[in-house]
Amino acid sequence: NxxxxxxxxxxxxxxxxxxxxxxxxxxxxxxxSWYRQDxxxxxxxxxxxxxxxxxxxxxxxxxxxxxxxxxxxxxxxxLSAAPSQTxxxxxxxxxxxxxKINTEAFFGQGxxxxxx
Amino acid sequence: xxxVKQSPQSLIVQKGGIPxxxxxxxxxxxxxxxxxxxxxxxxxALLIAIRPDVSEKKEGRFTISFNKSAKQFxxxxxxxxxxxxxxxxxxxxxxxxxxxxxxxxxTSLTVIP
Numbered sequence: 274n275x276x277x278x279x280x281x282x283x284x285x286x287x288x289x290x291x292x293x294x295x296x297x298x299x300x301x302x303x304x305x306s307w308y309r310q311d312x313x314x315x316x317x318x319x320x321x322x323x324x325x326x327x328x329x330x331x332x333x334x335x336x337x338x339x340x341x342x343x344x345x346x347x348x349x350x351x352l353s354a355a356p357s358q359t360x361x362x363x364x365x366x367x368x369x370x371x372x373k374i375n376t377e378a379f380f381g382q383g384x385x386x387x388x389x
Numbered sequence: 390x391x392x393v394k395q396s397p398q399s400l401i402v403q404k405g406g407i408p409x410x411x412x413x414x415x416x417x418x419x420x421x422x423x424x425x426x427x428x429x430x431x432x433x434a435l436l437i438a439i440r441p442d443v444s445e446k447k448e449g450r451f452t453i454s455f456n457k458s459a460k461q462f463x464x465x466x467x468x469x470x471x472x473x474x475x476x477x478x479x480x481x482x483x484x485x486x487x488x489x490x491x492x493x494x495x496t497s498l499t500v501i502p
Contacts, residue, residue, distance in 0.1 A: 277432070304488050315395070315478060315492035316433070331489065363432050367488050375421035375482050378490065380432030 279381035286354040286388045294349040296364030303369035305347040309360040354388045395493025410464045410496045412479035419481040427476045469500045
């Protein structure tokens with residue numbers, strides 16, 4: 274099993290450009306999420322999904338879009354990149370037991386994004 | 390507003406020492422408290438987790454101590470090794486919100502040989 278795979282690993286964008294960060298998992302997990310990691314801020318939830326066709330916002334959703342057409346894939350789109358979106362982005366997946374159960378999150382290796 | 394406050398920001402110990410990382414929270418709805426370990430260039434990985442019905446949990450050299458009344462929990466690493474050098478994140482979530490985690494700001498641990 275590859276686990277959670279993120280591409281690309283590194284990306285430099287110009288302000289105003291758009292791009293999609295890819296995330297795929299092969300563990301048949303229903304729950305997938307995107308976090309951004311900034312120095313001194315920890316990891317903050319951007320968007321999450323509890324299954325195909327279902328997405329919701331996290332703590333810091335502005336400037337990002339997501340969709341979930343399959344169980345395996347959960348891409349994150351930056352609509353118009355801004356320097357404030359310079360960060361390391363992590364995708365995570367976990368089993369979904371409903372809102373009464375917490376399960377282990379498996380993280381990808383991250384995408385380091387720089388917006389100039 | 391940081392839902393989970395973590396300290397210290399960085400920690401340096403000698404091999405064999407016992408580093409302690411502390412976290413505090415305010416939301417009494419939180420009922421699941423994992424610790425994640427992250428090596429440079431890698432994603433975080435679950436290290437150990439605790440629920441508030443117990444005050445301590447041990448897995449190998451790693452121990453979580455939990456104080457429900459003080460709303461605090463801590464990670465202790467016994468007989469620390471250079472290979473433990475990493476960034477450690479505490480986190481919290483509520484069963485009401487499922488897998489939505491709130492992370493601390495992280496502690497960079499260096500274990501000197």
